[in-house]
Amino acid sequence: MQLTFTKLDAKGRISIPAHVRNSVGIRNGDRVAFVTKDSKEITILPSISDSTATLTAIMSDHHKGMTRIINILNSHRISVISMESFTLERNEKFECNFVVDLEGYSDIDALKKEIKDGSIEDIEITSS
Numbered sequence: 001m002q003l004t005f006t007k008l009d010a011k012g013r014i015s016i017p018a019h020v021r022n023s024v025g026i027r028n029g030d031r032v033a034f035v036t037k038d039s040k041e042i043t044i045l046p047s048i049s050d051s052t053a054t055l056t057a058i059m060s061d062h063h064k065g066m067t068r069i070i071n072i073l074n075s076h077r078i079s080v081i082s083m084e085s086f087t088l089e090r091n092e093k094f095e096c097n098f099v100v101d102l103e104g105y106s107d108i109d110a111l112k113k114e115i116k117d118g119s120i121e122d123i124e125i126t127s128s
Contacts (some may be wrong), residue, residue, distance in 0.1 A: 004017055004019075016041075021031060025046060031049070031060065032044050032051060045081055045099060049101055051128045052078040052081065052101045052127075053124050054097065055069070055098040055099075055124070056097050056124045056126075058121045059093070059094050060093060064119045065119045077105075078111075081098075083096065083099070085097070102127070104113040111125065
């Protein structure tokens with residue numbers, strides 16, 4: 001891990017230093033995604049396509065729910081770009097967030113229906 005600092009300009013833009021762009025393969029004109037978290041943390045994901053979406057699931061069984069979602073996404077050849085999970089209520093309710101690439105997949109309602117089961121209370125998929 002390398003820590004690099006840059007400044008935000010008056011228009012809200014940041015410059016990504018050349019050594020950082022080179023290390024993650026970002027080139028002029030590439031799309032990137034900014035993932036924000038409640039802890040005031042921003043993650044920048046390189047080379048995100050127009051088919052990127054966020055999938056948020058609320059579940060009661062963390063292991064079973066995560067395994068189910070990942071297996072279903074894999075069965076549809078949906079790539080997981082990033083994922084995180086955290087506890088909403090200790091040992092009772094969890095939230096899992098995925099950034100996925102839906103390229104070639106269009107039936108979001110069918111995907112939500114397939115994912116949702118007894119351990120997954122709610123599922124939301126939002127396209128970028």
